[in-house]
Amino acid sequence: MTVLDRFRLDGKRLFITGGSRGLGREMALAIAEAGADVVLVGRDANSLEQTAGDIRHLGREAITITGDIGNPEQCESLCRQALDDAGPFDILINNVGGRRISTPVAEQSLDDWQSILDLNLTSTFLCTRIIGAAMIERAAGGRIINLASINALVATRNIGGRSYETSKAAVIQFTRSVAADWAPHGITANVIAPGGFMTEPNQRWAKENPEVIHTFEQQVPMGCFGQPEDLGPLAVYLASDASRYMTGATLVIDGGYTLW
Ligand SMILES: NC(=O)C1=CN([C@@H]2O[C@H](COP(=O)(O)OP(=O)(O)OC[C@H]3O[C@@H](n4cnc5c(N)ncnc54)[C@H](O)[C@@H]3O)[C@@H](O)[C@H]2O)C=CC1
Numbered sequence: 540m541t542v543l544d545r546f547r548l549d550g551k552r553l554f555i556t557g558g559s560r561g562l563g564r565e566m567a568l569a570i571a572e573a574g575a576d577v578v579l580v581g582r583d584a585n586s587l588e589q590t591a592g593d594i595r596h597l598g599r600e601a602i603t604i605t606g607d608i609g610n611p612e613q614c615e616s617l618c619r620q621a622l623d624d625a626g627p628f629d630i631l632i633n634n635v636g637g638r639r640i641s642t643p644v645a646e647q648s649l650d651d652w653q654s655i656l657d658l659n660l661t662s663t664f665l666c667t668r669i670i671g672a673a674m675i676e677r678a679a680g681g682r683i684i685n686l687a688s689i690n691a692l693v694a695t696r697n698i699g700g701r702s703y704e705t706s707k708a709a710v711i712q713f714t715r716s717v718a719a720d721w722a723p724h725g726i727t728a729n730v731i732a733p734g735g736f737m738t739e740p741n742q743r744w745a746k747e748n749p750e751v752i753h754t755f756e757q758q759v760p761m762g763c764f765g766q767p768e769d770l771g772p773l774a775v776y777l778a779s780d781a782s783r784y785m786t787g788a789t790l791v792i793d794g795g796y797t798l799w
């Protein structure tokens with residue numbers, strides 16, 4: 540087997556939340572290119588179907604399931620539906636997340652706080668529990684990749700995103716705990732912690748506050764935002780045999796933002 544053979548994912552099955560656009564779409568396409576079939580779960584049927592079409596063009600199977608991952612009851616039933624329709628899965632990517640900008644803590648309602656935790660953390664727990672339990676039962680190992688953020692490691696400046704930061708920090712420790720528990724089953728669990736990438740939420744933020752692009756870029760040693768396609772190779776690595784001995788790790792991809 541060559542080094543590059545170890546990145547192949549032929550015959551594998553990926554379950555990814557929020558694969559219709561942004562980082563999720565790029566990771567799904569990269570993993571399909573490496574050989575895997577894909578189930579995409581998200582809110583917007585049309586854009587999910589567009590990504591699924593692009594995956595089918597690569598010669599892989601793609602199924603879409605629509606629903607709200609931020610609603611715990613729906614999240615559970617979406618995972619169970621995916622298992623019934625196309626499981627069990629070899630790779631799980633908990634990608635759905637967001638609401639980085641929120642009201643400051645002193646003004647935040649409990650409902651707002653809870654909804655951000657549900658979107659970013661509870662969804663990660665539920666998908667990991669349901670898809671992961673099927674991995675354990677099948678006894679063929681597995682790969683879990685959870686999306687955190689540099690804002691799990693450092694506070695953001697002036698956008699009141701404390702619930703986002705807290706939820707993403709908890710995603711990191713949850714991943715480490717699961718990695719420890721499930722290592723005997725041959726299941727690895729790792730975190731990708733991206734810095735600033737020009738996907739829809741940051742595009743919207745920059746449109747509303749044009750000055751922040753320049754300010755943010757000055758805070759990044761590499762001097763620019765990342766491109767969503769920068770995530771593809773990292774996702775393939777973590778999904779494949781190439782990362783066989785890595786578990787519980789947090790891989791920061793941020794152009795050096797957290798160096799300063
Ligand atoms: N773009 C960035 O700079 C960074 C992103 N991240 C994290 O990476 C992940 C992906 O981020 P982006 O691609 O930028 O986001 P995005 O907003 O462009 O895409 C999110 C995807 O999830 C889906 N989605 C969102 N809420 C959903 C819900 N309640 N139910 C079902 N589907 C839902 C959307 O339809 C979309 O497909 C998130 O967890 C985010 O927190 C972390 C650090 C930086």
Ligand SMILES: O=C(O)C(=O)C[C@H](O)C(=O)CO
Binds near residue numbers: 695
């Ligand atoms: O976690 C996110 O989402 C981010 O966007 C991380 C960075 O703080 C950022 O992009 C600032 O624009």
